[in-house]
Amino acid sequence: MTSARVGRRRDPPRRRTSWWLRTRALLAGGLVLGIGTAATLAAWNDSEYTTATVTSGRFGIAGSVNGGAFSDHATAPGPTLTFTPALGAVYPGAPAGFTTVQIRTASSASGGFDSVPGLLRLQTATPATGVLATHLVYAIRVIPSGASCNDALFSNAAAPVIVPNDTPFTTSVGVSAANVQTLQAAGVNTISYCIRIALPATARRPRPPR
Amino acid sequence: MATETNIQNDKRQHRGRKTKALLAGGLVLGVGAAITLAAWTDNEWVSNIFTAGQFNVQGSTNGTDYADHASEASAAELSFAGDFDSLEPEETVYAGFWVRLAAGTTSPATLVLSDFDGSGTAAAEIDYAIYAIAAGATCDATTATGTAIASGTLSDTTGTSTSVSLAAPVSPDPGVAQQLCFAVTSSADLAQNTTATGTWHFTATSS
Numbered sequence: 142m143t144s145a146r147v148g149r150r151r152d153p154p155r156r157r158t159s160w161w162l163r164t165r166a167l168l169a170g171g172l173v174l175g176i177g178t179a180a181t182l183a184a185w186n187d188s189e190y191t192t193a194t195v196t197s198g199r200f201g202i203a204g205s206v207n208g209g210a211f212s213d214h215a216t217a218p219g220p221t222l223t224f225t226p227a228l229g230a231v232y233p234g235a236p237a238g239f240t241t242v243q244i245r246t247a248s249s250a251s252g253g254f255d256s257v258p259g260l261l262r263l264q265t266a267t268p269a270t271g272v273l274a275t276h277l278v279y280a281i282r283v284i285p286s287g288a289s290c291n292d293a294l295f296s297n298a299a300a301p302v303i304v305p306n307d308t309p310f311t312t313s314v315g316v317s318a319a320n321v322q323t324l325q326a327a328g329v330n331t332i333s334y335c336i337r338i339a340l341p342a343t344a345r346r347p348r349p350p351r
Numbered sequence: 352m353a354t355e356t357n358i359q360n361d362k363r364q365h366r367g368r369k370t371k372a373l374l375a376g377g378l379v380l381g382v383g384a385a386i387t388l389a390a391w392t393d394n395e396w397v398s399n400i401f402t403a404g405q406f407n408v409q410g411s412t413n414g415t416d417y418a419d420h421a422s423e424a425s426a427a428e429l430s431f432a433g434d435f436d437s438l439e440p441e442e443t444v445y446a447g448f449w450v451r452l453a454a455g456t457t458s459p460a461t462l463v464l465s466d467f468d469g470s471g472t473a474a475a476e477i478d479y480a481i482y483a484i485a486a487g488a489t490c491d492a493t494t495a496t497g498t499a500i501a502s503g504t505l506s507d508t509t510g511t512s513t514s515v516s517l518a519a520p521v522s523p524d525p526g527v528a529q530q531l532c533f534a535v536t537s538s539a540d541l542a543q544n545t546t547a548t549g550t551w552h553f554t555a556t557s558s
Contacts (some may be wrong), residue, residue, distance in 0.1 A: 186554055189450055190407070193429040193533065197545045198544070228359075255437075
């Protein structure tokens with residue numbers, strides 16, 4: 142009992158000493174570390190800077206209908222197509238009407254900006270409705286260079302088929318490889334579509350509404 | 352009060368003892384110095400001019416014409432292949448940047464991207480990656496592969512990279528160049544008519 146108490150009494154000073162020793166050891170270690178860092182800083186340095194600026198492009202297309210001027214028609218329904226010969230009071234077997242729609246990318250030369258190139262696909266915004274729509278047939282082809290928008294085009298193998306011949310007017314434009322045209326930048330090329338609409342001679346008279 | 356005086360006396364005695372000890376030490380040193388002075392002396396001088404080595408890293412945007420671009424203001428403008436000025440969504444453009452140690456540099460070096468600063472309306476939509484490729488290679492989709500030494504977005508405000516070794520030149524030639532291939536890619540959300548600029552700061556450290 143007595144010796145244990147003595148031991149306990151001696152303990153605190155020893156602990157203080159070891160604490161001081163540890164602190165000094167740490168300080169010495171810190172000094173060594175400090176020297177190590179200084180050595181690294183002694184190396185030579187030299188800088189090189191490089192910079193880059195990238196700008197995103199702009200994309201825009203302009204359209205022309207009926208052979209008119211190109212302009213933006215960014216909202217539905219857009220300009221009205223005029224068919225030749227006119228599709229006024231059509232009757233079964235009447236001559237088919239033709240019209241052209243032309244698309245190209247915007248260019249500064251035509252008062253806009255130079256557009257980036259793109260891919261053009263024609264699609265149906267709103268499928269045709271109405272009694273007559275179920276009887277009309279239509280076809281759309283891309284007019285190749287040197288060809289015209291007429292009956293001959295629809296048997297021209299070189300003209301990409303967007304909508305096959307005599308497709309019911311209520312059928313939307315489908316997705317096909319032919320229906321992806323390449324538009325070059327800044328209006329370099331123009332894609333011309335030829336649309337043919339007819340009321341076949343076999344069309345029956347629409348049933349009068351009850 | 353009495354106790355205080357005792358302590359003060361103790362202190363004074365203590366200080367006196369210390370001074371005496373110091374003086375004794377000083378005397379010993381003085382004797383030592385006197386002995387040294389008494390000896391015959393002769394001098395031998397040797398001299399050598401120590402010239403500091405040179406250290407200079409240079410950059411090039413075409414792999415042929417090298418220059419120093421030591422500040423952000425004099426940064427080398429990367430020369431991209433492709434329409435970097437008319438970028439489309441999800442498009443990547445490539446540019447090479449060559450770095451080498453200038454002729455006369457006396458030690459090899461390690462090069463790291465030490466800082467980056469980017470800005471612009473399209474900054475958040477433009478990513479970059481830097482690949483270390485051979486000096487003679489063409490920086491394009493086929494060579495900008497593997498592990499990039501650095502990558503980030505042009506909206507970053509800092510940048511780091513893994514290090515690239517630059518060989519010490521063999522006089523009188525400059526060091527062998529290292530090409531850094533920059534691949535800059537736009538995201539699908541890139542808005543039209545926007546711009547982003549990035550400035551890369553490389554530091555070469557002698558090794």
